Amino acid sequence: MIAFAAMLAGFPASLPGYLAQASEADRAVAHALLSGQRPRRVAGLPALMDWAAEVAQVPDWLVQASLAACGDRAETAALLLPPATGTPPTLAEVVATLNRTTPITAHSALLGLWCRLPPLANHCVNRLASGTFRTIYPTAPVPPSGPGGSVLAVMVLAQAASPDITVALWQDTTPVPIARLPLTLPDTPRIMAWIRANVSKKFGPVRQVPPVQVFRITFDGLTRNARRKSGYELQAAQIVEWLPEAQADTLTVLDALAAQNGL
Amino acid sequence: MRFRAGLPVFWAENPLPGGRFMGYAVGMAHDPILTFSQKGIYCPDGDFFIDPTHAVGRALVTHGHSDHARRGSDSYLCTDAALPVIRHRLGRITAEGIAYGERRQIGSVTVSFHPAGHVPGSAQIRVERAGEVWVVSGDYKVADDGFCEAFAPVACDTFITECTFGLPIFQWRPDAQVLADIAAWWAQNASEGRVSVLAAYSFGKAQRLIAGIPPQGPIFAHGAVQDVTDVLRDQGYPLGPTFRVDGAVPRDALVIAPPNVLNGDWAADLGPVSVGFASGWMALGARRRGVGAAFTLSDHADWPGLLQAVRETGATRVFATHGYVEPFRRWLEGAGYDAGIVR
Numbered sequence: 001m002i003a004f005a006a007m008l009a010g011f012p013a014s015l016p017g018y019l020a021q022a023s024e025a026d027r028a029v030a031h032a033l034l035s036g037q038r039p040r041r042v043a044g045l046p047a048l049m050d051w052a053a054e055v056a057q058v059p060d061w062l063v064q065a066s067l068a069a070c071g072d073r074a075e076t077a078a079l080l081l082p083p084a085t086g087t088p089p090t091l092a093e094v095v096a097t098l099n100r101t102t103p104i105t106a107h108s109a110l111l112g113l114w115c116r117l118p119p120l121a122n123h124c125v126n127r128l129a130s131g132t133f134r135t136i137y138p139t140a141p142v143p144p145s146g147p148g149g150s151v152l153a154v155m156v157l158a159q160a161a162s163p164d165i166t167v168a169l170w171q172d173t174t175p176v177p178i179a180r181l182p183l184t185l186p187d188t189p190r191i192m193a194w195i196r197a198n199v200s201k202k203f204g205p206v207r208q209v210p211p212v213q214v215f216r217i218t219f220d221g222l223t224r225n226a227r228r229k230s231g232y233e234l235q236a237a238q239i240v241e242w243l244p245e246a247q248a249d250t251l252t253v254l255d256a257l258a259a260q261n262g263l
Numbered sequence: 264m265r266f267r268a269g270l271p272v273f274w275a276e277n278p279l280p281g282g283r284f285m286g287y288a289v290g291m292a293h294d295p296i297l298t299f300s301q302k303g304i305y306c307p308d309g310d311f312f313i314d315p316t317h318a319v320g321r322a323l324v325t326h327g328h329s330d331h332a333r334r335g336s337d338s339y340l341c342t343d344a345a346l347p348v349i350r351h352r353l354g355r356i357t358a359e360g361i362a363y364g365e366r367r368q369i370g371s372v373t374v375s376f377h378p379a380g381h382v383p384g385s386a387q388i389r390v391e392r393a394g395e396v397w398v399v400s401g402d403y404k405v406a407d408d409g410f411c412e413a414f415a416p417v418a419c420d421t422f423i424t425e426c427t428f429g430l431p432i433f434q435w436r437p438d439a440q441v442l443a444d445i446a447a448w449w450a451q452n453a454s455e456g457r458v459s460v461l462a463a464y465s466f467g468k469a470q471r472l473i474a475g476i477p478p479q480g481p482i483f484a485h486g487a488v489q490d491v492t493d494v495l496r497d498q499g500y501p502l503g504p505t506f507r508v509d510g511a512v513p514r515d516a517l518v519i520a521p522p523n524v525l526n527g528d529w530a531a532d533l534g535p536v537s538v539g540f541a542s543g544w545m546a547l548g549a550r551r552r553g554v555g556a557a558f559t560l561s562d563h564a565d566w567p568g569l570l571q572a573v574r575e576t577g578a579t580r581v582f583a584t585h586g587y588v589e590p591f592r593r594w595l596e597g598a599g600y601d602a603g604i605v606r
Contacts (some may be wrong), residue, residue, distance in 0.1 A: 001294035010556075060593060066432045069547070072548060079434070079546065080431055173552045
């Protein structure tokens with residue numbers, strides 16, 4: 001598990017390096033995860049944060065202050081935990097544990113994994129356990145998604161006079177605009193109200209907002225377009241869902257989307 | 264004018280209902296030993312500032328980092344071990360060194376400097392008046408890095424502590440593990456024909472790395488790092504040979520450079536490189552994005568270290584400065600301390 005998490009973080013092992021040293025069982029699980037399969041979701045991120053705070057004996061207000069500094073719930077929960085003791089579980093053991101976990105056993109299963117792993121690995125455990133795992137390794141093999149698909153993107157700009165919004169994908173730490181799309185969801189009035197209350201900058205009719213609101217975008221295809229800031233263009237994209245609970249920092253990165261689409 | 268520099272801490276920190284302030288007449292037999300002002304922490308009875316943020320008359324300085332040792336004051340007092348770097352950085356100043364633990368009377372207070380474990384020569388400053396003791400921590404780390412003078416707790420009534428990493432998400436791994444990771448990264452880069460460029464602050468962190476990373480090839484340094492390293496080597500700190508970067512370097516080299524120069528094209532002449540960054544901030548994923556290889560190595564106390572340091576002083580009153588001051592103050596208050604913030 002430690003080596004897998006380190007590989008996802010890009011250091012010290014590369015994917016070939018990881019696969020070369022991994023056991024057969026770990027290799028099979030790693031392949032499954034990198035091709036999109038996921039273990040059972042056993043708990044949400046708020047529950048994981050509560051449990052980690054309980055283990056670390058940190059009051060809720062201090063958890064919130066920590067989250068404000070860290071910005072990521074799965075990571076905050078991992079960083080709050082005390083140092084690891086005992087033999088660390090393998091990747092295959094972690095996934096097997098999650099897959100046989102029920103809501104009743106989730107708490108003890110997580111505590112049993114956490115106490116044997118360092119923070120980087122526990123961050124990865126928390127993503128797997130909460131269903132928020134994403135492949136961040138940029139050259140990981142991903143299954144061909146065929147023409148089109150869907151992607152989670154974050155709103156970065158809105159218009160004063162129309163319900164169009166511009167959504168972005170992450171590239172390093174920067175959200176890069178990928179499409180400007182009309183908002184036609186039933187939630188549109190609520191979203192517009194949020195925009196009005198959260199404008200961070202105005203450029204003429206354009207309103208910049210903090211990159212926190214997440215939307216699911218469907219599209220028919222992705223092509224290269226050098227005239228776009230991102231270098232890519234989504235074909236026939238539309239907004240199909242607003243995910244007010246989603247964490248903007250768990251989104252697909254632009255390079256990964258391009259790789260999935262063979263670009 | 265200097266006596267007007269700031270309100271006594273109790274006036275600043277404990278507003279009473281109705282907008283009145285608790286002053287000398289209520290609950291305090293004497294003026295506070297240290298007060299907080301626009302120009303920094305001030306001692307009225309000794310007429311000196313500690314790590315002043317502006318030019319003042321007499322400055323007592325905890326260590327040579329530029330946010331603690333600033334130009335322009337009439338005179339400086341720091342540890343003998345900190346003085347060479349401070350002179351190197353500030354140029355022509357009137358400055359005097361003092362040994363760790365040596366007591367000196369200034370006005371009606373007695374001051375002494377005690378190891379802070381932050382960087383070579385770094386100190387906590389103890390100020391005593393009639394049996395009451397205040398300690399200003401400066402920057403510190405509790406764990407011994409085996410390179411600079413190790414932190415020594417100083418008993419006091421009032422402790423003014425930094426809290427750069429004052430949240431429980433900051434917990435450092437042992438140095439040896441991090442240094443082994445850096446060594447493995449260097450070895451991997453060398454085997455792939457790439458120069459290892461490690462970003463680290465030029466005073467303190469850079470030399471801790473030079474002294475601590477198991478040698479496996481030549482270590483080169485950016486000019487800013489090399490200059491400070493030469494000063495410290497002359498002082499007798501255990502630093503192996505380092506070479507000033509001047510054009511190309513061998514592929515198996517480790518190059519240590521300040522983080523800011525890597526934003527430009529300074530490293531362009533080095534050929535194929537792999538870039539890493541050693542800092543406490545690398546504990547956070549958001550800070551690791553885009554920096555290459557990230558190594559969490561800090562010269563500041565982590566959360567357990569801060570709590571240990573506060574506990575070991577035996578202080579009943581603690582003021583937080585530099586960092587996550589409000590959460591740290593609130594935690595201290597919950598733990599039973601009379602807790603405030605340096606403002």
